Amino acid sequence: MEAREFILQSRLDAEVVEAWVEAGWLLPRQEGATRDFSEVDLVRAQLIQDLGRLGANDEAIPVILDLIDQVHGLRRTLRDLLSAIHAQPEAMRRWIVADLRTTGLNRPNDDSAPAPPSDESREH
Amino acid sequence: MAADPYQTLGVKRDASQADIQKAYRRLAKKLHPDLNPGNKKAEEEFKNVSAAYDLLDDADKRARFDRGEIDASGAERPQQRYYRDFAEGAHSYASDSGFADFAGTDDILSEIFGRGGRSNLRMRGQDAHYRLELDFLDAVNGGKQQLTLPDKSVLDVTIPPGTRDGQVLRLRGKGHPGLGGGPPGDALIEVAVRPHPILTRKGDDIHVELPISLKDAVLGGKVQVPTPSGSVAMTIPKWANTGRVLRLKGKGVPRPDGTRGDELVTLKVMLPEMPDPELEKFVAQWQPARAGASRRATGV
DSSP states (O other): OOHHHHHHHHTOOHHHHHHHHHTTSOOOEEETTEEEOOHHHHHHHHHHHHHHHTTOOTTHHHHHHHHHHHHHHHHHHHHHHHHHHHTSOHHHHHHHHHHHHHHHHHSOOOTTSOOOOOHHHHHO | OOSOHHHHHTOOTTOOHHHHHHHHHHHHHHHOTTTSTTOSTHHHHHHHHHHHHHHHHSHHHHHHHHTTSSOGGGGOOSOOOOTHHHHTSSSTTOOOGGGGGGTTSSSGGGGGGGSSOOTTSOBOOOOEEEEEEEOHHHHHHOEEEEEEOTTSOEEEEEEOTTOOTTOEEEETTOSSOOBTTOOOOOEEEEEEEOOOSSOEEETTEEEEEEEEEHHHHHHOEEEEEEETTEEEEEEEOTTOOTTOEEEETTOSOBOTTSOBOOEEEEEEEEOOSSOOHHHHHHHHHOOOSSTTHHHHHTTO
């Protein structure tokens, strides 16, 4: 969609959209002088608005966006990996699960590390 | 939505704007679908919390709601979709930097962790896929081959002895160049083995059907047998019939551990190609001890 349509649908000011594109928070396809926004840009703009409402400032927003993108990249890869494992014969699947369990057991124990404060304890 | 927005946010009716914001933020952090991509149930709750906040955050709307001029239903968000609904697809925001350090591992699995991603990231190059046709003996014995690529450059490929049809050879670093200083991908070469006119392969063994003369079949003798490593002399025992299998130990396909499979020679007794009057005369005089014995043996 064109910039005008995007501004309308996202209910953002043109200057705000411009600033977000400048900052690299939004990456519309650039075709010469015109920008082509897609559905994913629209929902990302909504996410940025929501982050602002949650109290994230301009410094924090790109950090959060980057971490969210990393999580999604990991989730996608994990999903692909799981479906690839799922497609294996049952014996192979059992083998992989057994191997994962052993790896988990052999990992150094982190229990001694202090637990991060829970959400509740920070609020009060 | 018809629930009381104060209840939804868990605040009193006389809560300050600051308290309302605090309550919203506390709930939204836990419920926002994009911050909790694995929690499908949070979505509906987040919608309600957001709608409640939309209404109460606006002092004017809140006052009108308190006076009963508007109800909570006007505040619903039109949005039904979230970033997470798109974020796992291939798009310009996709990031593999969460596991970029996996891609360097010297393992076939590292391929999984090298796809997509932003172009400004350091990325391992894509693997290039090629196909190489080999003669049967070149595949079995191994050796050097040259593969001409679409861009006319030539790739030297070492064929390990015992290479099978369909096997994929990996040439590390011979694929497409990496991005942003990343290492190049690998060249993956699928081998297609052309059949041999007489030798066939089953596992690590070579099978061959060897025609032998009637004389060798009856009296035994020495014959030359083709093997992947050249022809060898083999002794045929007396009374060797068609279908008898002789094993040439260690004359089959080389294995990675240095041993070799066997060659299994199936004998096939052949009469001379041209009619031989001498043989006919001889056989006419010959009286088998038990007529029809051979026919009975095969159950015909």
